[in-house]
Amino acid sequence: MPFALALTVLFAILTLLQLALILGAPLGAFAWGGQHRVLPARLRIGSAVSILLYGLIVVIAWDRVGAIDVFAPLFSEVAMWVIFAYFVLGIGMNAISRSKPERYAMAPMSAALAALSFLIAMGYGELAMAI
Structure with a gap:
């Protein structure tokens, strides 16, 4: 659960x-x-959609570690791998941004999210719950 x-x-x-x-x-x-x-306005709408996606990802993560039971286990496992791949892609996309603030703040954020998503996808959160 710590992840x-x-x-x-x-x-x-x-x-x-x-x-x-x-x-x-x-x-x-x-x-x-x-x-x-x-x-x-169009990007503000994108930001609103992002917030909804963040919520969905959090629910999938908590489901994957077994703290909640919303999705079938196979769905949350596969979804966490997709989420991990998305954040790995995000590292690169943020790293090549023309915006220095985006490069220096969001690339490391994407890296942290990728690492956590990887650990959750691997099932390490489940091990922590079993202890």
Whole structure:
């Protein structure tokens, strides 16, 4: 469970960032390629969708470690591997961003999310629960 908890905390931080972006905070350099200081409406909608996806990923992670029972075990296991692959891709995408804040903040965030997703996908969260 500590990996799912750490993943949840990181997503809470990202949710706060996305909420700030939705509300018009001048933090656009940290997201969506860093091309906008304040996000346009279409990217604010994207930020709202991101928050929903964060919630889904957190539910899948907690399901995978066995803390909740929402999905079939095979679904949550496969989904965590897909999530891991997504964050590995995110490391590269954030690392090549033209925005320095996005490169320096979000590439490490993606790396941390990838590492946690890997550990959860491997079932290490389940081992922690069994102890």
